[in-house]
Amino acid sequence: MTSNKAKVETGVLVVERWILAALRRRQFFSLGELNGAIRALLEPLNTRPFKKLPGCRRSRFEELDRPALKPLPAQPYVYAEWKKARVHIDYHVAMDGHYYSVPYTLIKKAVEVRVTRHTVECFYRGERVASHRRSHRKGGHTTVAAHMPEAHRQAGEWSPRRLMQWAAKNGPATGQLIRAVLDSRKHPQQAYRACLGILRLGKAYGGERLEAACRRALALGSCRYKSIESILKNRLDEKPLAEQPELALPDAHSNIRGPEYYH
DSSP, X not given: OHHHHHHHHHHHHHHIIIIIHHHTTOOOSSHHHHHHHHHHHHHHHHHSBOSSSSSBHHHHIIIIIGGGOOOOOSSOOOOOEEEEEEOOTTSEEEETTEEEEOXXXXXXXXXXXXXXXXXXXXEETTEEEEEEEOOOOTTOEEOOGGGSOGGGOOBTTBOHHHHHHHHHHHOHHHHHHHHHHHHTSSSGGGGHHHHHHHHHHHHHHOHHHHHHHHXXXXXXXXXXXXXXXXXXXXXXXXXXXXXXXXXXXXXXXXXXXXXGGGO
């Protein structure tokens, strides 16, 4: 092994002397230009006769290496990352802020996700169960109809009806907001995650405050989870609805032209 290692290092040294040293003072502006210069020096190096052996590097390659070569793969190598995810009740898995569907029978199951530059594939127990084109739209859904329960039946333990019933128990504004969230999606199941998040805010802040926050969110026309969470965190739900802070603009400012500018 030592002798083989020495031969490899000697070959590297030859390349450094005949190619790298010859190009060390030249300036290149593209990888193609550099490759062209290397190729021009590589040919005479490979055809240069050995001093103590018959032939040259090119002839030894044709004699020994080329017959042992195998064809290149039909497809180029694709870099991929593997991640683990758990299927949510809306039968989607979250990956980089986007949601991809898998068969609804895998709800609450752990799956492996293979992510490449262009695709997202989901595997369960070594078998591929879903394949999607990768999307970078945050908060969006990529859903295959075949993954959905037939006729939008109840998926697992949850359904739009059950979510609205739970919301209505908290108050009419909560029920109205949850209905609006469900109606905002092409498929109601895509809204389950947001609905559950909103309803669980009642456990952290109390049902009365959640009802008041939903009432304010409906008045503002913003029914997103983040909006309701912000209302609760900043205790805006405890203020009267009519009390809406307005930004007061100064009468005079160097960056404000005023109506006279347009006459």
